[in-house]
Amino acid sequence: MAPKSNEKPVELTAETESKKADDGKTNSKKSKKNDNPDIIEDDNAMSEEDRELKERLETCVSTLINEKSEASVTTQIRLKALDVIVTELRSATSSMTSVPKPLKFLRPKYETLKEYYGTIGDTEESEVVFLRARLGDVLAVLAMTLGKHDERESLNFKLKGAKDYESLAKMGDDTTTATTDDNNLGSWGHEFIRSLAGEIGQEYNARVLAGADPDDDAAFADLLGMVDVIVPFNVEHNAEAEAIDLLIEVQRLKNVLKLDSIDEKNYKRVCLYLIKTADFMSDPDDYAEVLEAAYELFHKQSQYFDALRVALRMGNEEAIPDLMSQCSDPLMKKQMCFLLARHRINFEVEGDDDEEELNEIIGNEKLSEEFLKVAQDLDVTEAKTPEDIYKSHLAETGGFSRRREAGGAVVDSARANLASTYVNAFVNAGFGHDKLMTPDNEWLYKNKDHGMMAASASLGLIQLWNVEEGLAQIDKFLYSSEEYVKAGAALAVGILSSGVRNDADPTLALLDEHINGDSHIMKCAACTGLGIAYAGSAREDVMELLLPLVEQDNSGPNTMLEVSLAGLALGMIYVGKCDDAVGGTIVQRLMEASDEELDHSHAIFLCLGLGLLFLGRMEKAEAMLEALRTIEHKISKTAVIVLETCAYAGSGNVLQVQEMLHQCSEHIEEDAQHQMAAVVGISLITMGEEVGSEMALRSFEHLLHYCELPVKRAVPLALGVLNISNPDFSVIDQLSRLSHDPDTEISQNAILAMGLTSAGTNNSRVAGLLRQLSEFYSKEAGHVFCVRIAQAMLHMGKGLMTLSPFHSDKMLTCGPALGGVLTLIYSCFDLKSTLLDKSHYLIYYLTCAMNPRMLITVNEDLSWRPVTVRVGQAVETVGQAGKPKTITGFQTHTTPVLISSGERAELGTEEVLSVSSVLEGIVIVKDNPDYEAPETDEKK
Secondary structure: OOOOOOOOOOOOOHHHHHHHHHHHHHHHHHHHHHHOOOOOOOHHHOOHHHHHHHHHHHHHHHHHHOOOOOOOOOHHHHHHHHHHHHHHHHHOOOOOOOOOHHHHHHHHHHHHHHHHHHHOOOOOOHHHHHHHHHHHHHHHHHHHHHOOHHHOHHHHHHHHHHHHHHHHHHHOOHHHHOOHHHHOHHHHOHHHHHHHHHHHHHHHHHHHHOOOOOOOHHHHHHHHHHHHHHHHHHHHOOOHHHHHHHHHHOOOHHHHHHOOOOOOOOHHHHHHHHHHHHOOOOOHHHHHHHHHHHHHHHHHOOOHHHHHHHHHHHOOOOHHHHHHHHOOOHHHHHHHHHHHHHOOOOOOOOOOOOHHHHHHHHOOOOHHHHHHHHHHHOOOOOOOOHHHHHOHHHOOOOOHHHHHHOOOOOOOOHHHHHHHHHHHHHHOOOOOOOOOOOOOOOHHHHOOOHHHHHHHHHHHHHOOOOHHHHHHHHHHHHHOOOHHHHHHHHHHHHHHOOOOOOOOOHHHHHHHHHHOOOOHHHHHHHHHHHHHHOOOOOOHHHHHHHHHHHHOOOOOOOHHHHHHHHHHHHHHHOOOOOOHHHHHHHHHHHHHOOHHHHOOOOHHHHHHHHHHHOOOOHHHHHHHHHHHOOOOOOHHHHHHHHHHHHHOOOOOOHHHHHHHHHHHOOOOOOOOHHHHHHHHHHHHHHOOOHHHHHHHHHHHHHHHHHOOHHHHHHHHHHHHHHOOOOOOHHHHHHHHHHOOOOOHHHHHHHHHHHHHHOOOOOOHHHHHHHHHHHHHOOOOHHHHHHHHHHHHHHOHHHHOEEOOOEEOOOOEEOHHHHHHHHHHHHHHHHHHHOOOOOOHHHHHHHHHHOEEOEEEEEOOOOOEOOOEEEEEEEOOOOOOOOOOOOEEEEEEEEOOEEOOOOEEEEEOOOOEEEOOOOOOEEEEEEEOOOOOOOOOOOOO
16 A cells, blocks of 8 residues: 555665564574474573473483483383483472473473384383383373373373283282382372373273173273272372262272271261262162162261161162161161151151150151240240231231221121131141130131131141140031031141151041041042141051042042042152052043043142152153053143153253253143143252252243243242242242233232242241232232232241251252142142132142251250250352361351251350251250360459
């Protein structure tokens, strides 16, 4: 381009030309220097020490390969030169930012050494074999950074070296075998071990793909020989996670049990890593193998409580009697029984000195007493009225109170009274007294039909866990002339003894006659009562009562309702037990049912009953799935999805989640119940696993944007399932937006989901949102009822209870609790014909999930012993070095204390030791024998 007028043209002179020439020279020097990768750095920039090291290594290499072909260079001299290189490499240290010096200086010689290695042929001379073995070690270290990644050069050199050492051992030459201990892999450092472990994993997979049998050790003998050296080395050097990863990679996890290096100091870290790794195992066999390894390690260390936790996680109830009989510590036994009680396991201790006391603990007989003591300690024993919860005086538009002041007659609506019955029951649950039902019977007759049933059943919830006193109060209603009051009383008997085992077994005795009676409503109440009372107990006598109800084939209008409720009750009683008799009967009934019966609004509960039977049992549901696919009715799709999602509940299985998302992708407006089940299923599969839960939340955003109405209606319910009793800010925000949705069902589901996410927390933000919603929807009876139920859940047990099925530091999922929550969720698929119609008593299934969220510390004789504890946000410590803090942002309290979702407690004093490794529920503490009280200076 021509220069502009104001720009000076450049003058070329001899001087500029010479400058250019000089620049060209220096540039060519630079480029030459860059072209040669062998030149590491300018000699002038090196320190004297480094230059000396570089020259020494170069001399050793030239001696080793005998560059000048001198006859005087014998194998012995070569070995000495190689020894210098080995010593320098092993003793070199490096920082995070620099490569070890010897490695840097030997880099240019890598190809030369490799060529020389190739020239050493097969020989019987032990010195030459030894030389080749040692050189193989050096090349393996150099290949770690220089070798081609796909060719696994580092491993290949190491394997060849191992063969040479083997042949040396066979030769038995003392001169060389004396130093073969240097073959020890660990002496080359952690980084080399880590790199080698990675290559072993790749090589193993390559051989399996090439057709080697993974179960045959012979095909992998060379690799496994190295694994047997690397794994103990890693465990001894606090790299337990890497050791386990390598064993999993080569499918030899059982070898972890043979390690002597796992002892009382590091077994906790190893087991914690194994348990957390299990979440990421997609194959059920691998999942079982990882947990089995953790179980065996705990068992080996006589940690029976932790072994029991793992056994329950695996669903291996056969291990319970063995653990109980092997455990010799009476305190540990009691603590194990507390865990079984919380997990709702129906186990009877036999042949033990403390048999009676242990069975009392498992039967939760003292639960009511402990709960009331905590309530007294926290000063919340006074009964609350529904008005205390509604706080209508705070309403901006004026609630009932202002209307009364206006002087008009007060009209009690049946729906509003029904809502108040539920609010009253849930808020005062377990406290034994309230202001509506216990003083007199007046409230009972302010309801009609199913309302009366709910009101008399609410007595069971108010007296929850207190079987003796509760029965005395309920008894009179069992002989009422009103059919509905009688049905409610029958249901109350079931609710009352939820999770509590009583020697007299009053529930079965009282409900037996009603199951076989003629009254439809009594049958429904008795089924539900039995389902709640015996959830998780797998009692055969109860099954024999309920099976005929499922099998009945009368063509009456109410038959299907009875069949569905009996099926649901059976699912709850045998939750996660995979019982063939129950499963076969339910599937048979679904196959034989007419289209009209399968169109019944409650038929989905029959599917849920079947799903609960296989809850968390993964591939064991396959046979039932095949049978369900043969049903020629639209319910077949729903039943398959319900069963599949229940079977993989809490597994985090990505393939199943993809399958459910695929189900949601179809755009259909009608008959889309299976899609709703799929959306809830996504939550069910990912719940309890943080990464999966976050991904599910993101997926729900997409479903709300792109899917049809049926899918959108299920999204708030799915959000509720993901965050049971855990009012996460962003989730509550999302539900609050959805609760104002123009679609009636989306908004009603969102309101109920808000109740579920905040259940038992007394969360003030949610309380404010629900009060606003009760005003916003004051003209909509259905919406107001949903708001009331949500408020009942929010203030459940005056904030002392939780609905969360997770316990034992989120490691275990309680089957009956999850079943109870799912019953509510599935009844929300069709609110108009369940909760907003006559089946509202299904809400009482939540009783199975209700548990105190308290931490009580007790003495050896189970009397209270207040101790200092720190309660804070739980921190993930798996695989971290040292002794990391398990909680953050803690506060120090004296027990009893309440523990919210996502929180963890630890002892705040060294004065006592806890028998349990997890501080939750009732924990036995004992004096610390090594504790020394701090000396206090006496005041002068």
